[in-house]
Amino acid sequence: NAGVTQTPKFQVLKTGQSMTLQCAQDMNHEYMSWYRQDPGMGLRLIHYSVGAGITDQGEVPNGYNVSRSTTEDFPLRLLSAAPSQTSVYFCASSYGTGAYNEQFFGPGTRLTVL
Amino acid sequence: KQEVTQIPAALSVPEGENLVLNCSFTDSAIYNLQWFRQDPGKGLTSLLLIQSSQREQTSGRLNASLDKSSGRSTLYIAASQPGDSATYLCAVPSGTYKYIFGTGTRLKVLA
Numbered sequence: 263n264a265g266v267t268q269t270p271k272f273q274v275l276k277t278g279q280s281m282t283l284q285c286a287q288d289m290n291h292e293y294m295s296w297y298r299q300d301p302g303m304g305l306r307l308i309h310y311s312v313g314a315g316i317t318d319q320g321e322v323p324n325g326y327n328v329s330r331s332t333t334e335d336f337p338l339r340l341l342s343a344a345p346s347q348t349s350v351y352f353c354a355s356s357y358g359t360g361a362y363n364e365q366f367f368g369p370g371t372r373l374t375v376l
Numbered sequence: 377k378q379e380v381t382q383i384p385a386a387l388s389v390p391e392g393e394n395l396v397l398n399c400s401f402t403d404s405a406i407y408n409l410q411w412f413r414q415d416p417g418k419g420l421t422s423l424l425l426i427q428s429s430q431r432e433q434t435s436g437r438l439n440a441s442l443d444k445s446s447g448r449s450t451l452y453i454a455a456s457q458p459g460d461s462a463t464y465l466c467a468v469p470s471g472t473y474k475y476i477f478g479t480g481t482r483l484k485v486l487a
Contacts, residue, residue, distance in 0.1 A: 295475075304479040305465070312473065320474060352419060361469035362407055367420040 263288050266368035268353050274374045275343040283338040283371050285353030291366075293356045294336040295320070296328065298349040299370075305352065311336055312359040343375045378403045378470040382478035389456055390486050397451040397481045399466035404444045411440050411451050412465045414480070420465065424451070456485045 269284045287294065295310035297320075307320030311330040325347060327339040336355075340347060353368040379402045389395055399409070408427045412420040424433045424440040426449070432441040439452040453460055463480040470476045 293473075297477075302479070305467075305477040307474055310473055318473065354420075360472045361475050364422050364425045365410060365420075365467070365475065366422065367412075369419040372417075 265289065266353055266355055266366050268351075268368035268371050270371060271369065272372050274376065275340075276376050277343060277345060279343050281340050281343065283340075283351055283353075283373075285336045285338065285368060286334050287336075287353075287355040287366070288334065289355065289357070289366070290333060291355035291357050292333065292359045293361075293363075294330070295354050295365075296326070296336070296338045297352045297354065298322065298347075299352060300349050308338065308351075340373075345375045347373065348375045349373060378406075378468060378476045380466060380468060380476050380478040382464075382466060382481050384481060385479070386482040386484075388484045388486060391456060391458060393456050393485075395453050395456055395483075397453070397464050397483070399449040399451070399478055401447045401449075401468050401476075403470075404447050406444065406468045408469065409440075409442055409449050410467050410475075411438075411449075412467065414463045414465060416462075423464075453483075456483075458485045458487045461485050 266287045292313045296308040297305040309328040311317045351371045354365045356363045356365045381400045410425045411423045426433045426442045437454040442449045463482045465480040467475045467477045
């Protein structure tokens with residue numbers, strides 16, 4: 263099993279550009295989520311999904327969109343990048359449909375917005 | 377609102393020392409607590425998951441305990457090694473669908 267994979271590993275954007283961060287898992291997990299990690303702020307939840315077609319907002323959803331068309335994939339879209347979105351982004355997944363089980367994380371995407 | 381605190385923020389110890397990392401949470405009605413390790417520039421690796429009905433979990437040199445009534449968990453690392461140097465994070469569920477993370481303890485084990 264590859265576990266949770268994320269692409270790209272690094273990305274530099276200009277203010278106003280859009281892009282999609284990819285996340286995939288091969289463990290047949292229903293629950294998937296996106297976090298951003300910033301110095302001194304820890305990990306903060308952006309969006310999560312409890313299954314295909316079901317998504318909801320976390321703590322810091324503004325400026326980000328998600329969709330879940332398959333169990334395996336959970337892409338995160340930045341609509342119009344801003345310097346405040348410079349961060350490291352992690353995707354995670356777990357078995358079941360809630361915050362009940364062990365979470366598995368991807369390697370992260372380091373994003374810089376100029 | 378659930379809040380998670382980890383103290384100390386940083387810790388430096390000589391190799392071979394036994395050490396304890398602390399995690400505190402404000403709402404004791406948690407379903408579980410998970411400890412992670414994060415190496416610089418890397419993702420999070422799950423170390424231990426303790427369910428609310430358990431008091432402790434062990435994996436190799438690691439032992440995690442959970443005291444819900446006092447809102448505390450500790451991660452005990454026995455006979456520390458330089459390879460243990462990393463940031464250690466704890467996380468608890470907040471409600472049914474969300475996790476709240478502590479800001480971590482940055483551990484350095486000196487050879």
